Amino acid sequence: MKVTITPSVINGHITANPSKSAMQRAVAAALLSKGKSAIYNPGLSNDCKAALDVAQKLGATITKKQDHIQIDSNGVQPVNSTVNCGESGLGIRMFTPIVSLSSDTITITGHGSLTTRPMNFFEEVLPQLDVKCTTQSGKLPLQIQGPLHAKDITIDGSLSSQFLTGLLMAYGSTAENVTITVNDLKSKPYIALTLQLMAHFGVKVEADANFEHFKFGAKQQYKATEYTVEGDWSGAAFLLVAAAVAGKAEVHHLNTHSAQSDKAILQALEDAGAQILPGVFTIITAKDTLKAFEFDATDCPDLFPPLVALAANCEGVTVIKGVSRLAHKESDRGLTLQDEFGKMGIRIDLEGDIMKVHGGTGIKAATVHSRFDHRIAMACAVAGLTADGPVVIEEAEAINKSYPEFFDHIAKLGAKVAVSGEVAAH
Ligand SMILES: O=C(O)C1=C[C@@H](OP(=O)(O)O)[C@@H](O)[C@H](O)C1
Numbered sequence: 381m382k383v384t385i386t387p388s389v390i391n392g393h394i395t396a397n398p399s400k401s402a403m404q405r406a407v408a409a410a411l412l413s414k415g416k417s418a419i420y421n422p423g424l425s426n427d428c429k430a431a432l433d434v435a436q437k438l439g440a441t442i443t444k445k446q447d448h449i450q451i452d453s454n455g456v457q458p459v460n461s462t463v464n465c466g467e468s469g470l471g472i473r474m475f476t477p478i479v480s481l482s483s484d485t486i487t488i489t490g491h492g493s494l495t496t497r498p499m500n501f502f503e504e505v506l507p508q509l510d511v512k513c514t515t516q517s518g519k520l521p522l523q524i525q526g527p528l529h530a531k532d533i534t535i536d537g538s539l540s541s542q543f544l545t546g547l548l549m550a551y552g553s554t555a556e557n558v559t560i561t562v563n564d565l566k567s568k569p570y571i572a573l574t575l576q577l578m579a580h581f582g583v584k585v586e587a588d589a590n591f592e593h594f595k596f597g598a599k600q601q602y603k604a605t606e607y608t609v610e611g612d613w614s615g616a617a618f619l620l621v622a623a624a625v626a627g628k629a630e631v632h633h634l635n636t637h638s639a640q641s642d643k644a645i646l647q648a649l650e651d652a653g654a655q656i657l658p659g660v661f662t663i664i665t666a667k668d669t670l671k672a673f674e675f676d677a678t679d680c681p682d683l684f685p686p687l688v689a690l691a692a693n694c695e696g697v698t699v700i701k702g703v704s705r706l707a708h709k710e711s712d713r714g715l716t717l718q719d720e721f722g723k724m725g726i727r728i729d730l731e732g733d734i735m736k737v738h739g740g741t742g743i744k745a746a747t748v749h750s751r752f753d754h755r756i757a758m759a760c761a762v763a764g765l766t767a768d769g770p771v772v773i774e775e776a777e778a779i780n781k782s783y784p785e786f787f788d789h790i791a792k793l794g795a796k797v798a799v800s801g802e803v804a805a806h
């Protein structure tokens with residue numbers, strides 16, 4: 381599918397899409413509970429659908445109700461010997477330790493970019509917890525045979541926080557007087573989201589302020605409950621940037637007290653000089669004179685693509701730290717941003733962990749490619765709003781991984797969006 385964005389003025393209001401990070405965690409917690417859970421404002425993205433499918437293969441009954449999804453579970457009781465996590469990094473890294481709670485032999489697969497993302501962690505860590513684990517040289521498919529025995533363990537958190545999320549979630553239903561110790565944890569706020577979600581489903585973990593030690597006391601059980609998925613700061617970041625560079629928008633259903641790391645976009649917008657009126661659940665951003673800014677995105681790596689779209693519109697050289705966190709996302713995002721924004725005339729330098737975006741030089745009409753990465757497609761679309769002519773995005777259906785409503789949402793905000801062509805098989 382090709383999407384053409386013609387330079388436009390943004391003006392309007394929209395409700396943020398549901399957070400896939402929150403939704404996938406809620407599906408996992410509902411699976412680990414005994415009884416009926418109800419998920420309100422459920423996500424419709426491919427990653428959320430994959431999580432529901434995994435939960436079903438692990439024994440939960442999923443029923444779509446008018447305004448919520450009901451998940452009826454009796455804990456992890458696989459009804460299939462293969463589970464497919466789609467393209468979700470969080471999905472596979474969170475569900476693999478959960479799968480390991482069963483004594484069945486289960487194959488865990490996925491597709492697209494997930495097949496190239498590193499999973500060595502499991503081969504190193506799960507055997508220490510009495511789980512047999514094989515990978516294809518650190519990649520998919522994985523073969524797992526538990527049951528996992530929760531023990532004191534020390535892990536490395538420098539590649540991704542998602543492995544820790546998976547261990548915490550699995551430990552939540554079985555651990556007794558044990559501690560997970562983590563060295564060099566990155567993307568820390570995502571762990572706050574995990575702990576918040578676990579607490580909502582009745583499981584408490586004692587963590588120190590630095591997130592180095594996670595203590596489990598007496599054995600606990602997840603309790604089936606109701607949960608409402610928050611608006612997604614990661615997706616909304618693109619809308620807020622769109623408004624800051626091309627008009628004005630009100631985005632509803634965003635919680636400024638959320639544990640989501642990507643609410644940090646507000647800081648970047650403020651530093652760039654955007655007009656911003658944060659409420660508790662509605663954020664209003666508007667265009668103003670924008671200047672280059674400095675930002676550390678080490679713990680909120682998904683903000684790089686919207687930050688680059690913002691920086692391209694800022695006068696001067698914006699410096700963003702944390703590039704090394706991008707190598708193993710849906711694409712190697714430092715390089716893909718450099719290539720695709722390069723086609724639109726924006727110079728990006730990559731200097732070790734630092735990205736320098738040369739902004740204010742004018743965004744040029746171009747044909748770009750999503751590189752099968754949802755956040756690259758969305759960043760290019762936002763750049764198109766202030767280009768000197770149309771920006772054509774090839775393979776733009778990549779957005780379905782996290783934010784299928786994205787093109788509809790920016791069109792409702794006034795962007796001129798034309799969609800053509802078939803959805804490519806990937
Ligand atoms: O836990 C989560 O929901 C996520 C954690 C982050 O990954 P890392 O911990 O690998 O940075 C983020 O990039 C990803 O999109 C979602």
Ligand SMILES: C=C(OP(=O)(O)O)C(=O)O
Binds near residue numbers: 467
């Ligand atoms: C990297 C991402 O997701 P995941 O790691 O869950 O695939 C993302 O949404 O940008």
